[in-house]
Each structure stands twice: as C-alpha cells, then as structure tokens.
Amino acid sequence: MRSRIHAHVGTMRQLEILLAVHDQGSINEAAKSLFLTQPTVSIQMKKLSDAIGGPLYQFVNRKLVFTDIGLELVKTSVEVLDSFARLDVALGSLRKFKPSTLRLAVVTTSKYFIPHLLGPFCEEFPDVEIQLNIGNREKTIERMKQGVDDFYVFSHPPQDIEAQSLEFLDNPLVAIAHEDHPLGKQKSINLADLCEQPFLMREKGSGTRFAIEALFQKHNLKPKVKMTIESNEAIKHAVMSKLGITIISAHTLTYGGQNGLVRLPVKELPIDSHWFFLWLSAKRPTLIASAFLKHIKTNGRELLQNELDKSAAN
Amino acid sequence: MRSRIHAHVGTMRQLEILLAVHDQGSINEAAKSLFLTQPTVSIQMKKLSDAIGGPLYQFVNRKLVFTDIGLELVKTSVEVLDSFARLDVALGSLRKFKPSTLRLAVVTTSKYFIPHLLGPFCEEFPDVEIQLNIGNREKTIERMKQGVDDFYVFSHPPQDIEAQSLEFLDNPLVAIAHEDHPLGKQKSINLADLCEQPFLMREKGSGTRFAIEALFQKHNLKPKVKMTIESNEAIKHAVMSKLGITIISAHTLTYGGQNGLVRLPVKELPIDSHWFFLWLSAKRPTLIASAFLKHIKTNGRELLQNELDKSAAN
DNA sequence: AAATTGCATAGACAAAAATCTATATTAACA
DNA sequence: TGTTAATATAGATTTTTGTCTATGCAATTT
Numbered sequence: 001m002r003s004r005i006h007a008h009v010g011t012m013r014q015l016e017i018l019l020a021v022h023d024q025g026s027i028n029e030a031a032k033s034l035f036l037t038q039p040t041v042s043i044q045m046k047k048l049s050d051a052i053g054g055p056l057y058q059f060v061n062r063k064l065v066f067t068d069i070g071l072e073l074v075k076t077s078v079e080v081l082d083s084f085a086r087l088d089v090a091l092g093s094l095r096k097f098k099p100s101t102l103r104l105a106v107v108t109t110s111k112y113f114i115p116h117l118l119g120p121f122c123e124e125f126p127d128v129e130i131q132l133n134i135g136n137r138e139k140t141i142e143r144m145k146q147g148v149d150d151f152y153v154f155s156h157p158p159q160d161i162e163a164q165s166l167e168f169l170d171n172p173l174v175a176i177a178h179e180d181h182p183l184g185k186q187k188s189i190n191l192a193d194l195c196e197q198p199f200l201m202r203e204k205g206s207g208t209r210f211a212i213e214a215l216f217q218k219h220n221l222k223p224k225v226k227m228t229i230e231s232n233e234a235i236k237h238a239v240m241s242k243l244g245i246t247i248i249s250a251h252t253l254t255y256g257g258q259n260g261l262v263r264l265p266v267k268e269l270p271i272d273s274h275w276f277f278l279w280l281s282a283k284r285p286t287l288i289a290s291a292f293l294k295h296i297k298t299n300g301r302e303l304l305q306n307e308l309d310k311s312a313a314n
Numbered sequence: 315m316r317s318r319i320h321a322h323v324g325t326m327r328q329l330e331i332l333l334a335v336h337d338q339g340s341i342n343e344a345a346k347s348l349f350l351t352q353p354t355v356s357i358q359m360k361k362l363s364d365a366i367g368g369p370l371y372q373f374v375n376r377k378l379v380f381t382d383i384g385l386e387l388v389k390t391s392v393e394v395l396d397s398f399a400r401l402d403v404a405l406g407s408l409r410k411f412k413p414s415t416l417r418l419a420v421v422t423t424s425k426y427f428i429p430h431l432l433g434p435f436c437e438e439f440p441d442v443e444i445q446l447n448i449g450n451r452e453k454t455i456e457r458m459k460q461g462v463d464d465f466y467v468f469s470h471p472p473q474d475i476e477a478q479s480l481e482f483l484d485n486p487l488v489a490i491a492h493e494d495h496p497l498g499k500q501k502s503i504n505l506a507d508l509c510e511q512p513f514l515m516r517e518k519g520s521g522t523r524f525a526i527e528a529l530f531q532k533h534n535l536k537p538k539v540k541m542t543i544e545s546n547e548a549i550k551h552a553v554m555s556k557l558g559i560t561i562i563s564a565h566t567l568t569y570g571g572q573n574g575l576v577r578l579p580v581k582e583l584p585i586d587s588h589w590f591f592l593w594l595s596a597k598r599p600t601l602i603a604s605a606f607l608k609h610i611k612t613n614g615r616e617l618l619q620n621e622l623d624k625s626a627a628n
Numbered sequence: 629a630a631a632t633t634g635c636a637t638a639g640a641c642a643a644a645a646a647t648c649t650a651t652a653t654t655a656a657c658a
Numbered sequence: 659t660g661t662t663a664a665t666a667t668a669g670a671t672t673t674t675t676g677t678c679t680a681t682g683c684a685a686t687t688t
Contacts, residue, residue: 011326
C-alpha cells in the first residue's frame with residue numbers, strides 16, 4: 001500500500017519552481033527570481049499539472065490563484081524541501097563531530113607513554129578532542145569487541161578479534177627489587193635465583209603475566225608467588241615495602257619513578273615484548289584516526305625511543 | 315539561507331532504492347525486490363554516496379551496516395516519501411469532495427422553483443450533495459463577490475461583478491389585493507388606480523423593488539407606500555389582512571398559495587422580468603457544476619414553464 | 629488602434645538519470 | 659584449492675529532464 005505518486009509527481013527542481021511561483025504569485029516573477037526564462041517556468045508548471053492530474057492555478061481577475069490541488073502540492077513541496085534542509089543540518093553536525101574526536105582504549109601500563117605520543121599530535125591538530133580510555137586488558141578487549149574506539153593499545157593483543165596492528169614500541173619486562181634486597185647487590189643473577197624469593201605477580205589475563213609465565217615455563221621454573229596484584233603502582237609499592245620482587249614493564253620505571261627500587265641484572269631478562277596499536281579490520285577509520293595512525297608510523301617510534309634513551313641515561 | 319542540498323542529493327528513485335537496501339540489508343536482495351539488476355542498485359548507492367560526500371554503509375564481518383550519514387539519509391528518505399504519500403491521500407479527498415457538491419446561492423423568491431429544478435437533476439446524479447444558500451439580494455451579492463458558490467440566481471443581477479449569465483425563466487410581477495378589495499371587482503384597471511391605494515413595498519435593494527420603481531417612474535406615477543416589508547410571505551399576509559395592495563412575483567402565488575387573494579387585471583402589468591443563473595467568469599466550473607448548467611439549459615426552462623402553466627390552469 | 633504585459637505552446641538541444649550486460653574483486657565455504 | 663555468493667566497476671544505450679529561442683494568444687493600457 002505504499003504510494004508511488006513520488007515516481008511521477010515532481011522532481012526537486014519542479015517543486016522548487018512551484019514554490020517560487022507560489023511565493024511570487026506570477027510565472028514571470030518566479031522566472032526572474034530563479035534566473036530562468038518565463039517559458040521554462042510555464043512548462044515546468046504544466047508538467048506538474050499534467051503529472052498530478054489537475055490544474056494547479058487559475059486566473060481570477062488576471063490574478064494567479066492557486067487551486068486546492070495546487071495548494072496541497074505547495075504544502076508537500078515545503079515539507080520535502082524542509083526534510084532536505086534538516087538533512088543538511090544533521091550532516092553538518094556529523095562532520096563537526098566525527099573528525100574532531102579521536103578515541104583510544106589502552107591497557108593501563110601504556111598510560112605512561114601514550115601522552116608522549118598524543119602531545120605532538122595535538123600540537124599539529126589543535127582542534128582534535130581525545131577520548132582516552134584506560135583499563136586493564138580484559139576491559140580493553142571488551143571495548144574492542146564493541147568496536148567503539150578508533151585504536152586499541154596492547155602489549156599482548158587478543159587473538160580472537162579480526163584486527164590490523166602496528167608494532168610501534170618495545171616493551172621490555174625487567175625484574176626489580178628493593179634497593180636493600182640481597183639480590184640487588186649481585187652483579188649477575190639467574191632466573192632460577194628469582195624462584196627462591198617471594199614473587200609478586202600481576203593479575204590473570206594481564207599481558208605482563210602472560211609474558212612472565214611463558215618465560216618461567218620456557219626454563220621449567222616456577223616462581224614462588226606470594227601475592228597477586230592488579231595494579232602496576234601497587235606492585236611497585238609492595239616491592240618498596242620489601243614484600244617481594246617482581247617482573248614489570250621497564251616503562252613503569254621509566255615514567256613512573258623508581259624511588260628505592262633497583263633493577264635486577266637477570267641474565268634471561270629483559271623479556272622481549274612490544275606495544276601494539278590495533279584497529280578493527282572491519283571498521284573504516286575516520287579521517288582523524290587515519291591522520292593519527294600516520295603520525296604514529298612517522299614519528300611515534302622515534303619519539304618514544306628518545307624518551308626511553310633519556311631515562312636510561314639518568 | 316535556504317539549503318540547496320536537494321538539488322544534488324537524491325532523486326526520488328535513488329531514495330527509494332536506498333530504503334530498499336536499508337530494509338533488506340543487502341544490495342542483491344534490494345535489487346530483487348525492486349526488479350532491478352544488482353549493478354543498478356550498487357551504482358545508485360554509489361551516486362548517493364558521492365553526492366552526499368561520504369560512505370552510506372560499510373561491511374562489518376561481511377554484514378552491510380549503515381553509517382551515521384547513511385542513517386540520516388534513510389531518515390530523510392522516509393520523511394520525503396511520507397510527504398508524497400500524504401499528498402496522495404489529500405488529493406484523493408479533494409477528488410472525492412469536489413465533484414459531489416453543488417453550491418447554489420439564490421435570492422429568496424427563487425426558493426419556490428429551484429427545488430423543481432434540482433429534483434430531476436438529483437435523480438440523474440444521486441450522489442451529488444446540494445448546498446443551497448437562500449438569502450436576500452444583498453447577501454447573495456456578497457457571497458458572489460467571495461466566489462464561494464458554483465451558481466447564483468437573481469432576477470436582477472448585479473452589474474458590478476464579472477459574470478456569465480443564463481436567462482432561464484420569466485419572472486412576471488403582478489399586482490394582488492384581498493379578494494374583497496374594491497379593485498378586485500373591476501374588469502380592467504390602470505396603473506394610476508393603484509396609486510390611490512395603500513401600497514406594500516419590498517425592501518430597498520431587492521430586485522422586485524427595482525422593477526416596481528422603474529415601472530412607476532416610467533409612467534410618472536408614485537405609489538402610496540404604506541409599509542416596507544422584507545419578506546414575500548409577510549407581504550402576502552399583509553395583503554390578506556387588508557393592509558394594502560402590492561406587486562409581487564407571480565411565482566410567489568404559483569408556488570406559495572393564494573388563499574383569499576386575487577390578481578388585479580392591471581393593463582400595464584405584468585412587469586416583464588426574468589430569472590438568471592450566474593457564475594463567475596473567473597472561476598472554472600467543477601464537473602458537477604458544468605453538468606448542472608447543461609441540465610438547466612436542456613431541461614430547465616421547459617420544466618419550470620410546465621409548472622407555471624399548471625398553476626395558471628388552476 | 630497600437631503597444632505593452634503576461635502566460636502558453638512549439639521545437640530544438642544538451643545534460644542527467646536510469647538501467648542493462650559484462651566483468652573484476654573479495655571473502656567465505658566445501 | 660576450487661566454487662559460490664556478494665559487491666563494485668566499466669561501458670553502452672535509452673529515456674527523461676531542464677532549458678532555451680521563437681512565436682502565438684489574450685487582456686489591458688496608452
């Protein structure tokens with residue numbers, strides 16, 4: 001029961017012309033205001049009249065007066081053109097919204113260096129708004145499944161989501177202890193030596209834990225896990241409190257401070273790990289997302305490597 | 315500040331196709347439901363996309379998913395097509411309404427014979443609804459100036475309105491008196507004899523008064539107006555009450571009864587008057603109005619003349 | 629009566645729209 | 659690996675749309 005009248009009544013141009021005639025009350029004046037010749041307008045009105053099956057106007061004392069049919073068509077024309085005007089406004093809002101917001105979801109550890117990436121990018125694109133979501137790996141994977149962000153940052157990317165990735169930074173995992181710790185005084189340590197100490201472990205599901213467990217398994221060793229802690233900061237403070245030792249991202253030390261902590265010279269370390277930028281294969285990047293990706297590819301690795309080098313010199 | 319987006323975004327056909335794709339969630343299925351080939355639909359979607367300046371859809375896990383831009387355009391398409399659907403309904407109502415209503419505005423006196431005209435016409439067109447407006451001449455002229463009716467009936471048409479007319483019936487004006495009136499016993503009377511009797515006059519502006527005044531003026535006579543009365547019925551009852559004599563349309567006697575009244579055999583009477591159908595030159599007659607006019611031309615005069623002849627025999 | 633004004637119609641031309649057949653590309657499935 | 663299904667692209671053809679110049683017609687004005 002869907003009407004098909006639109007298929008034969010009125011192109012957009014004809015509706016426009018109709019409104020001009022209605023507004024001006026004259027074929028000639030309408031033609032002038034549309035920068036057309038009078039016959040053009042006359043013909044278009046005739047076509048509309050033929051299509052709709054009745055006269056759109058008549059002359060009363062030489063004055064052009066719209067018929068009821070004509071007035072109905074004027075009403076429809078106004079509605080239709082208003083619909084398009086609203087579309088224009090809506091599109092304007094979308095354009096304004098989309099290219100100005102960059103959405104990132106990153107695992108907690110990367111919060112130390114991501115701002116160093118964003119800084120120069122925001123200088124280049126001062127109007128861009130950044131939405132940065134920091135969460136543990138589990139939460140970040142959940143967000144990625146929903147596809148609501150432009151990029152995701154992991155050290156151990158999920159394997160069950162179709163995504164493209166860019167490896168952009170090393171993420172070495174090192175062992176640390178309190179500066180007064182006995183192992184801290186040795187020049188060279190074996191991984192086996194760590195297994196005799198209370199070990200503070202990151203939570204299940206975290207990328208760091210994956211890497212640690214893999215390493216110990218590879219050497220048929222098993223750490224004496226004393227505690228499982230979900231936060232890098234908390235782990236660091238536990239070590240400071242002489243509760244045990246741990247293996248942790250070097251970035252945590254680089255960026256987060258290392259008061260009273262020493263890095264242990266373990267022969268099997270650091271664990272060779274990396275940071276990855278990921279985005280959904282199935283989602284087309286926005287313009288600003290593409291620009292950011294290009295920025296990372298061009299400058300990102302160099303930028304962050306300089307930062308790490310600076311910290312190593314301290 | 316009127317948006318011009320409609321000039322380059324979306325012909326009706328394209329909007330239709332967009333909605334089919336949105337409904338079916340597939341280019342191929344949309345093509346099938348519109349009895350088109352797949353490339354046609356693909357191309358039209360591409361044209362829309364190019365016109366609007368962004369992608370309308372993307373593929374997520376091989377599933378066609380509309381973008382925000384696409385969804386806005388879907389919304390607009392629905393609005394636009396709904397507008398045309400409403401136009402279809404409105405036009406249907408107009409078609410239903412217009413040909414079934416015949417509008418007449420008539421001066422009071424003609425109310426006696428107009429139904430005799432309408433009767434046979436309504437038999438021929440049983441679905442036609444008649445809107446009959448009866449009023450004095452002044453009110454009927456006012457309506458005519460507004461042009462809201464199909465026809466107007468006068469015995470003395472207004473001269474200041476551009477109209478076409480059809481003279482369709484004689485309207486003889488005759489003198490009447492109470493049956494006991496002295497003049498009623500005479501075989502032949504002069505117009506001057508009427509001037510010695512109290513005269514009951516119709517109201518200013520009435521066609522009957524025009525004719526009466528013209529006749530007396532023509533003979534340099536002046537009636538002794540005792541009373542001015544606005545209604546034919548009232549005048550007749552005044553005469554029955556022996557308040558005076560009058561000159562009145564013969565139709566009033568023919569159709570309205572004449573108990574206790576006699577027609578006076580005045581040499582200068584009856585006044586030669588006519589009934590006219592008028593319609594505005596500037597207004598195009600509806601189909602039903604044209605049919606009624608044809609009916610009047612064909613049968614009207616004969617119909618009414620027969621009625622008058624029948625009364626005269628009584 | 630001639631001039632002016634406003635609209636309608638005829639004929640022509642260019643551009644745009646609508647649609648098809650043929651083919652290429654890609655991803656998923658057997 | 660080959661097949662199938664779905665979409666995109668290329669090229670061609672027909673139809674429709676939009677617009678113009680030229681002219682006709684009717685009513686009003688000068």
